[in-house]
Amino acid sequence: MGSALNPVNSSLIATALVPIAAALHVSVGSTAVLVSxxxxxxxxxxxxxxxLAEEFGPRRxxxxxxxxxxxGGVLGGLGQSLxxxxAARVLIGVGTSAGYPSAMLLIRRRAASAGMSAPPGGVLGGLAVAGMATVAVGPPIGGLLVGALSWRAAFLINIPLALAALAMTAYGxxxxxxxxxxxxxxxxxxxxxxxxIAGFAGxxxxxLVFLMALPHPNWTALAVSLALGAVLTGWERRTPTPFFDVRQLVSNGxxxxxxxRAALTLLGVYTVMYGxxxxxxxxxxxxxxxxxxxLLPMGAVSALVSRPVSRRNLVRGPLVTAAATMLVASTGILLLTTxxxxxxIVGVSLVFGITVGTQSVGNQTALYTQAPADQFGTASGLFR
Structure with missing residues:
Protein backbone atom coordinates (compact mmCIF):
# COMPACT_ATOMS: atom_id res chain seq x y z
CA MET A 1 0.00 0.00 0.00
CA GLY A 2 2.81 2.41 0.83
CA SER A 3 4.48 1.87 -2.54
CA ALA A 4 1.17 2.30 -4.36
CA LEU A 5 0.28 5.64 -2.77
CA ASN A 6 2.69 7.67 -4.91
CA PRO A 7 1.79 6.28 -8.36
CA VAL A 8 -1.93 6.19 -7.55
CA ASN A 9 -1.85 9.84 -6.45
CA SER A 10 0.22 10.82 -9.45
CA SER A 11 -2.43 9.56 -11.87
CA LEU A 12 -5.55 9.86 -9.69
CA ILE A 13 -5.70 13.58 -10.43
CA ALA A 14 -5.82 13.05 -14.22
CA THR A 15 -9.62 12.84 -14.49
CA ALA A 16 -10.15 15.58 -11.88
CA LEU A 17 -8.27 18.36 -13.71
CA VAL A 18 -11.20 19.45 -15.88
CA PRO A 19 -13.73 19.51 -12.95
CA ILE A 20 -11.21 21.38 -10.75
CA ALA A 21 -10.74 24.01 -13.45
CA ALA A 22 -14.50 24.50 -13.71
CA ALA A 23 -15.03 24.66 -9.93
CA LEU A 24 -12.19 27.13 -9.26
CA HIS A 25 -12.82 29.18 -12.45
CA VAL A 26 -9.33 28.70 -13.85
CA SER A 27 -8.12 27.34 -17.19
CA VAL A 28 -7.58 23.61 -17.64
CA GLY A 29 -3.99 24.34 -18.60
CA SER A 30 -3.28 26.04 -15.28
CA THR A 31 -4.37 22.94 -13.36
CA ALA A 32 -1.39 21.09 -14.85
CA VAL A 33 0.62 22.55 -11.96
CA LEU A 34 -1.21 20.06 -9.70
CA VAL A 35 0.50 17.30 -11.67
CA SER A 36 3.93 18.92 -11.77
CA LEU A 52 17.00 9.14 5.35
CA ALA A 53 15.95 5.47 5.47
CA GLU A 54 19.60 4.43 5.24
CA GLU A 55 20.53 6.75 8.10
CA PHE A 56 17.53 6.51 10.46
CA GLY A 57 15.69 3.34 9.47
CA PRO A 58 13.05 2.68 6.80
CA ARG A 59 10.17 2.19 9.27
CA ARG A 60 10.66 5.61 10.88
CA GLY A 72 -2.25 16.48 2.46
CA GLY A 73 -5.52 14.60 2.05
CA VAL A 74 -7.23 16.80 4.64
CA LEU A 75 -5.84 20.04 3.17
CA GLY A 76 -6.80 19.12 -0.39
CA GLY A 77 -10.24 17.91 0.59
CA LEU A 78 -11.01 21.21 2.32
CA GLY A 79 -9.07 23.53 -0.02
CA GLN A 80 -10.88 26.47 -1.61
CA SER A 81 -8.16 27.73 -3.97
CA LEU A 82 -5.64 26.43 -6.46
CA ALA A 87 0.22 22.79 -1.18
CA ALA A 88 -1.77 19.60 -0.62
CA ARG A 89 -0.21 17.94 -3.65
CA VAL A 90 3.27 18.86 -2.40
CA LEU A 91 2.54 17.32 1.01
CA ILE A 92 1.17 14.19 -0.65
CA GLY A 93 4.17 14.04 -2.99
CA VAL A 94 6.69 14.30 -0.15
CA GLY A 95 4.77 11.87 2.07
CA THR A 96 4.17 9.17 -0.52
CA SER A 97 7.81 9.34 -1.59
CA ALA A 98 8.82 7.42 1.53
CA GLY A 99 6.99 4.27 0.43
CA TYR A 100 9.02 2.79 -2.41
CA PRO A 101 12.62 3.39 -1.27
CA SER A 102 11.71 2.25 2.26
CA ALA A 103 10.09 -0.90 0.90
CA MET A 104 13.05 -1.72 -1.35
CA LEU A 105 15.48 -1.24 1.54
CA LEU A 106 13.37 -3.43 3.84
CA ILE A 107 13.21 -6.19 1.21
CA ARG A 108 16.94 -5.99 0.49
CA ARG A 109 17.82 -6.27 4.19
CA ARG A 110 15.34 -9.08 4.76
CA ALA A 111 16.74 -11.03 1.79
CA ALA A 112 20.31 -10.51 3.03
CA SER A 113 19.43 -11.74 6.53
CA ALA A 114 17.80 -14.82 4.99
CA GLY A 115 20.98 -15.57 3.02
CA MET A 116 19.40 -15.08 -0.41
CA SER A 117 21.83 -14.46 -3.27
CA ALA A 118 19.27 -14.08 -6.08
CA PRO A 119 16.66 -11.29 -6.10
CA PRO A 120 13.37 -12.33 -4.41
CA GLY A 121 11.43 -12.21 -7.67
CA GLY A 122 7.99 -12.94 -6.26
CA VAL A 123 8.25 -10.16 -3.67
CA LEU A 124 9.70 -7.70 -6.17
CA GLY A 125 6.89 -8.59 -8.57
CA GLY A 126 4.31 -7.64 -5.98
CA LEU A 127 6.17 -4.40 -5.38
CA ALA A 128 6.28 -3.71 -9.12
CA VAL A 129 2.51 -4.15 -9.37
CA ALA A 130 2.01 -1.87 -6.36
CA GLY A 131 4.55 0.69 -7.48
CA MET A 132 3.97 0.91 -11.22
CA ALA A 133 0.99 -1.06 -12.50
CA THR A 134 -1.27 0.92 -10.16
CA VAL A 135 -0.44 4.08 -12.12
CA ALA A 136 -2.93 3.00 -14.76
CA VAL A 137 -5.56 2.25 -12.11
CA GLY A 138 -5.49 5.87 -10.91
CA PRO A 139 -7.54 7.42 -13.76
CA PRO A 140 -10.47 4.96 -13.56
CA ILE A 141 -10.53 5.17 -9.75
CA GLY A 142 -10.33 8.93 -10.00
CA GLY A 143 -13.07 8.96 -12.62
CA LEU A 144 -15.40 6.92 -10.42
CA LEU A 145 -14.67 9.06 -7.35
CA VAL A 146 -15.08 12.34 -9.20
CA GLY A 147 -18.21 11.14 -10.97
CA ALA A 148 -19.87 9.78 -7.82
CA LEU A 149 -18.75 12.44 -5.33
CA SER A 150 -16.71 15.40 -6.60
CA TRP A 151 -13.14 16.32 -7.45
CA ARG A 152 -12.45 16.66 -3.70
CA ALA A 153 -12.61 12.88 -3.44
CA ALA A 154 -9.30 12.71 -5.33
CA PHE A 155 -7.72 14.22 -2.18
CA LEU A 156 -9.96 12.81 0.55
CA ILE A 157 -9.33 9.20 -0.55
CA ASN A 158 -5.85 9.56 0.96
CA ILE A 159 -7.25 9.76 4.49
CA PRO A 160 -8.54 6.16 4.78
CA LEU A 161 -5.58 4.85 2.79
CA ALA A 162 -3.11 6.59 5.10
CA LEU A 163 -4.86 5.36 8.22
CA ALA A 164 -4.86 1.77 6.90
CA ALA A 165 -1.16 2.01 6.01
CA LEU A 166 -0.36 3.37 9.48
CA ALA A 167 -2.17 0.48 11.15
CA MET A 168 -0.48 -2.16 8.97
CA THR A 169 2.94 -0.61 9.52
CA ALA A 170 2.54 -0.58 13.28
CA TYR A 171 1.44 -4.23 13.21
CA GLY A 172 3.53 -5.74 10.43
CA ILE A 197 19.72 17.94 -1.72
CA ALA A 198 19.20 21.72 -2.00
CA GLY A 199 21.20 21.91 -5.22
CA PHE A 200 19.30 19.00 -6.74
CA ALA A 201 15.97 20.59 -5.75
CA GLY A 202 16.97 23.93 -7.25
CA LEU A 208 10.47 22.27 -14.52
CA VAL A 209 9.84 26.02 -14.93
CA PHE A 210 11.51 25.80 -18.35
CA LEU A 211 9.44 22.78 -19.40
CA MET A 212 6.17 24.26 -18.12
CA ALA A 213 6.73 27.37 -20.26
CA LEU A 214 6.97 25.43 -23.54
CA PRO A 215 6.28 26.09 -26.38
CA HIS A 216 7.47 29.55 -25.29
CA PRO A 217 10.85 28.64 -23.75
CA ASN A 218 12.06 30.43 -20.63
CA TRP A 219 15.78 30.47 -21.40
CA THR A 220 16.64 32.05 -18.06
CA ALA A 221 15.15 29.08 -16.20
CA LEU A 222 17.11 26.66 -18.40
CA ALA A 223 20.33 28.60 -17.78
CA VAL A 224 19.71 28.52 -14.01
CA SER A 225 19.04 24.78 -14.16
CA LEU A 226 22.26 24.11 -16.08
CA ALA A 227 24.30 26.36 -13.78
CA LEU A 228 22.95 24.71 -10.64
CA GLY A 229 23.52 21.30 -12.25
CA ALA A 230 27.16 22.17 -12.89
CA VAL A 231 27.65 23.41 -9.31
CA LEU A 232 25.87 20.31 -7.97
CA THR A 233 28.13 18.02 -10.01
CA GLY A 234 31.27 19.72 -8.69
CA TRP A 235 30.03 19.57 -5.09
CA GLU A 236 28.94 15.95 -5.25
CA ARG A 237 32.29 14.85 -6.64
CA ARG A 238 34.06 16.24 -3.55
CA THR A 239 31.71 15.45 -0.66
CA PRO A 240 32.39 12.14 1.15
CA THR A 241 28.71 11.07 1.41
CA PRO A 242 27.03 12.47 -1.72
CA PHE A 243 23.26 12.63 -2.14
CA PHE A 244 23.51 12.49 -5.94
CA ASP A 245 26.54 10.27 -6.40
CA VAL A 246 27.97 11.48 -9.70
CA ARG A 247 31.01 9.24 -9.38
CA GLN A 248 28.82 6.17 -9.11
CA LEU A 249 26.74 7.18 -12.12
CA VAL A 250 29.92 7.47 -14.17
CA SER A 251 31.52 4.26 -12.91
CA ASN A 252 28.34 2.14 -12.75
CA GLY A 253 27.25 2.19 -16.40
CA ARG A 261 15.60 3.32 -19.79
CA ALA A 262 13.04 3.88 -17.05
CA ALA A 263 12.95 7.64 -17.69
CA LEU A 264 12.44 7.32 -21.45
CA THR A 265 9.77 4.63 -21.15
CA LEU A 266 7.80 6.42 -18.46
CA LEU A 267 7.98 9.71 -20.37
CA GLY A 268 6.01 8.02 -23.15
CA VAL A 269 3.60 6.21 -20.82
CA TYR A 270 2.76 9.27 -18.71
CA THR A 271 2.38 11.54 -21.74
CA VAL A 272 -0.20 9.17 -23.19
CA MET A 273 -1.95 8.57 -19.87
CA TYR A 274 -2.46 12.26 -19.08
CA GLY A 275 -2.98 13.35 -22.66
CA LEU A 295 -7.42 3.28 -19.21
CA LEU A 296 -8.50 0.44 -16.92
CA PRO A 297 -7.27 -2.24 -19.39
CA MET A 298 -3.77 -0.74 -19.14
CA GLY A 299 -3.64 -1.37 -15.40
CA ALA A 300 -5.12 -4.86 -15.65
CA VAL A 301 -2.72 -6.01 -18.37
CA SER A 302 0.34 -4.52 -16.65
CA ALA A 303 -0.52 -6.34 -13.41
CA LEU A 304 -1.07 -9.65 -15.25
CA VAL A 305 2.23 -9.33 -17.11
CA SER A 306 4.31 -8.27 -14.10
CA ARG A 307 3.85 -11.26 -11.80
CA PRO A 308 4.95 -14.21 -14.00
CA VAL A 309 7.88 -12.25 -15.43
CA SER A 310 9.13 -11.16 -12.01
CA ARG A 311 9.10 -14.67 -10.54
CA ARG A 312 11.73 -15.69 -13.11
CA ASN A 313 13.94 -12.63 -12.44
CA LEU A 314 14.02 -11.80 -16.16
CA VAL A 315 15.59 -8.53 -17.33
CA ARG A 316 16.62 -8.43 -20.99
CA GLY A 317 13.52 -10.06 -22.49
CA PRO A 318 11.01 -7.83 -20.66
CA LEU A 319 12.96 -4.68 -21.55
CA VAL A 320 13.06 -5.56 -25.25
CA THR A 321 9.33 -6.29 -25.10
CA ALA A 322 8.69 -2.94 -23.40
CA ALA A 323 10.53 -1.04 -26.12
CA ALA A 324 8.77 -2.91 -28.94
CA THR A 325 5.27 -2.55 -27.51
CA MET A 326 5.83 1.13 -26.76
CA LEU A 327 6.73 1.70 -30.40
CA VAL A 328 3.62 -0.15 -31.57
CA ALA A 329 1.30 1.65 -29.12
CA SER A 330 2.80 5.07 -29.91
CA THR A 331 2.15 4.43 -33.60
CA GLY A 332 -1.42 3.51 -32.71
CA ILE A 333 -1.84 6.88 -30.97
CA LEU A 334 -1.17 8.59 -34.31
CA LEU A 335 -4.24 6.87 -35.77
CA LEU A 336 -6.68 8.17 -33.15
CA THR A 337 -9.16 10.89 -34.08
CA THR A 338 -12.40 12.14 -32.51
CA ILE A 345 -8.61 3.33 -28.05
CA VAL A 346 -8.90 0.28 -25.79
CA GLY A 347 -6.47 -1.62 -28.03
CA VAL A 348 -3.83 1.09 -27.69
CA SER A 349 -4.36 1.08 -23.92
CA LEU A 350 -3.87 -2.70 -23.80
CA VAL A 351 -0.56 -2.52 -25.65
CA PHE A 352 0.68 0.24 -23.34
CA GLY A 353 -0.27 -2.05 -20.44
CA ILE A 354 2.29 -4.57 -21.68
CA THR A 355 4.85 -1.75 -21.84
CA VAL A 356 4.16 -0.71 -18.24
CA GLY A 357 4.29 -4.25 -16.86
CA THR A 358 7.44 -5.42 -18.61
CA GLN A 359 9.48 -2.27 -18.08
CA SER A 360 8.63 -1.98 -14.39
CA VAL A 361 9.69 -5.56 -13.64
CA GLY A 362 12.75 -5.59 -15.89
CA ASN A 363 14.17 -2.28 -14.69
CA GLN A 364 13.38 -2.98 -11.03
CA THR A 365 15.17 -6.34 -11.12
CA ALA A 366 18.12 -4.69 -12.85
CA LEU A 367 18.21 -2.00 -10.15
CA TYR A 368 18.19 -4.65 -7.40
CA THR A 369 21.31 -6.31 -8.82
CA GLN A 370 23.17 -3.18 -9.95
CA ALA A 371 22.82 -0.77 -7.00
CA PRO A 372 25.41 -0.98 -4.17
CA ALA A 373 24.03 -2.29 -0.89
CA ASP A 374 25.15 0.70 1.21
CA GLN A 375 23.33 3.15 -1.11
CA PHE A 376 20.35 1.00 -2.01
CA GLY A 377 17.72 3.27 -0.46
CA THR A 378 18.99 6.36 -2.28
CA ALA A 379 19.41 4.42 -5.53
CA SER A 380 15.80 3.20 -5.29
CA GLY A 381 14.60 6.75 -4.71
CA LEU A 382 16.55 8.05 -7.69
CA PHE A 383 15.06 5.26 -9.79
CA ARG A 384 11.56 6.46 -8.93
Missing part, protein backbone atom coordinates in the same frame (compact mmCIF):
# COMPACT_ATOMS: atom_id res chain seq x y z
CA UNK A 37 3.83 19.95 -8.09
CA UNK A 38 3.59 16.32 -6.97
CA UNK A 39 6.26 15.21 -9.43
CA UNK A 40 8.68 17.93 -8.41
CA UNK A 41 8.16 17.12 -4.74
CA UNK A 42 8.58 13.41 -5.49
CA UNK A 43 11.68 13.95 -7.63
CA UNK A 44 13.43 15.54 -4.66
CA UNK A 45 11.78 13.61 -1.83
CA UNK A 46 12.13 10.03 -3.12
CA UNK A 47 15.94 9.90 -3.15
CA UNK A 48 15.95 12.01 0.03
CA UNK A 49 13.63 9.49 1.70
CA UNK A 50 15.96 6.70 0.59
CA UNK A 51 18.92 8.52 2.12
CA UNK A 61 10.84 7.33 7.49
CA UNK A 62 7.81 5.48 6.19
CA UNK A 63 5.64 6.41 9.19
CA UNK A 64 6.62 10.07 8.88
CA UNK A 65 5.66 10.00 5.21
CA UNK A 66 2.25 8.51 5.90
CA UNK A 67 1.46 11.29 8.38
CA UNK A 68 2.26 13.86 5.67
CA UNK A 69 -0.07 12.04 3.25
CA UNK A 70 -2.83 12.25 5.85
CA UNK A 71 -2.31 16.00 6.23
CA UNK A 83 -2.83 27.46 -4.09
CA UNK A 84 -4.26 25.26 -1.31
CA UNK A 85 -4.53 22.33 -3.70
CA UNK A 86 -0.93 22.83 -4.82
CA UNK A 173 6.91 -4.01 10.23
CA UNK A 174 9.51 -4.60 12.98
CA UNK A 175 10.94 -1.55 14.70
CA UNK A 176 14.18 -0.13 13.34
CA UNK A 177 17.39 -0.55 15.26
CA UNK A 178 18.26 2.50 17.37
CA UNK A 179 20.67 4.95 15.68
CA UNK A 180 24.32 4.19 16.35
CA UNK A 181 25.46 6.74 18.93
CA UNK A 182 24.52 10.39 19.34
CA UNK A 183 25.31 12.75 16.46
CA UNK A 184 25.24 16.51 16.30
CA UNK A 185 23.00 18.36 13.85
CA UNK A 186 26.08 19.27 11.79
CA UNK A 187 27.14 15.63 11.55
CA UNK A 188 23.64 14.58 10.49
CA UNK A 189 23.51 17.35 7.86
CA UNK A 190 26.89 16.26 6.49
CA UNK A 191 25.82 12.62 6.33
CA UNK A 192 22.61 13.53 4.53
CA UNK A 193 24.40 16.02 2.24
CA UNK A 194 21.83 18.77 2.77
CA UNK A 195 23.69 21.04 0.35
CA UNK A 196 23.44 18.38 -2.35
CA UNK A 203 18.13 22.42 -10.54
CA UNK A 204 14.97 20.34 -10.87
CA UNK A 205 12.71 23.28 -10.04
CA UNK A 206 14.35 25.52 -12.65
CA UNK A 207 14.16 22.74 -15.24
CA UNK A 254 24.58 -0.54 -16.06
CA UNK A 255 22.79 1.35 -13.25
CA UNK A 256 22.92 4.63 -15.19
CA UNK A 257 21.43 2.93 -18.26
CA UNK A 258 18.67 1.49 -16.08
CA UNK A 259 17.77 5.01 -14.94
CA UNK A 260 17.72 6.24 -18.56
CA UNK A 276 -5.46 10.61 -23.48
CA UNK A 277 -7.71 11.18 -20.47
CA UNK A 278 -7.91 14.94 -21.06
CA UNK A 279 -8.44 14.42 -24.81
CA UNK A 280 -11.29 11.98 -24.18
CA UNK A 281 -13.03 14.56 -21.98
CA UNK A 282 -12.26 17.76 -23.91
CA UNK A 283 -12.41 16.50 -27.52
CA UNK A 284 -14.85 13.61 -27.33
CA UNK A 285 -17.06 14.99 -24.54
CA UNK A 286 -16.70 12.01 -22.21
CA UNK A 287 -17.29 12.20 -18.47
CA UNK A 288 -14.53 11.64 -15.91
CA UNK A 289 -15.83 8.13 -15.27
CA UNK A 290 -15.86 7.19 -18.96
CA UNK A 291 -12.40 8.62 -19.62
CA UNK A 292 -10.93 6.79 -16.63
CA UNK A 293 -12.47 3.47 -17.58
CA UNK A 294 -10.79 3.61 -20.98
CA UNK A 339 -14.21 9.62 -34.72
CA UNK A 340 -12.06 6.60 -33.84
CA UNK A 341 -14.00 3.57 -32.57
CA UNK A 342 -13.75 2.79 -28.87
CA UNK A 343 -12.14 -0.59 -29.60
CA UNK A 344 -9.11 1.16 -31.15
Missing amino acids: ALYLASAVAQPTAGK VFLTGIVLVLL AALI IPRDDPPAGRRTAREVAARLDVAG AMTAL PLTRTYL LTQWLQAARGMSSVQAGLF RSPAVL
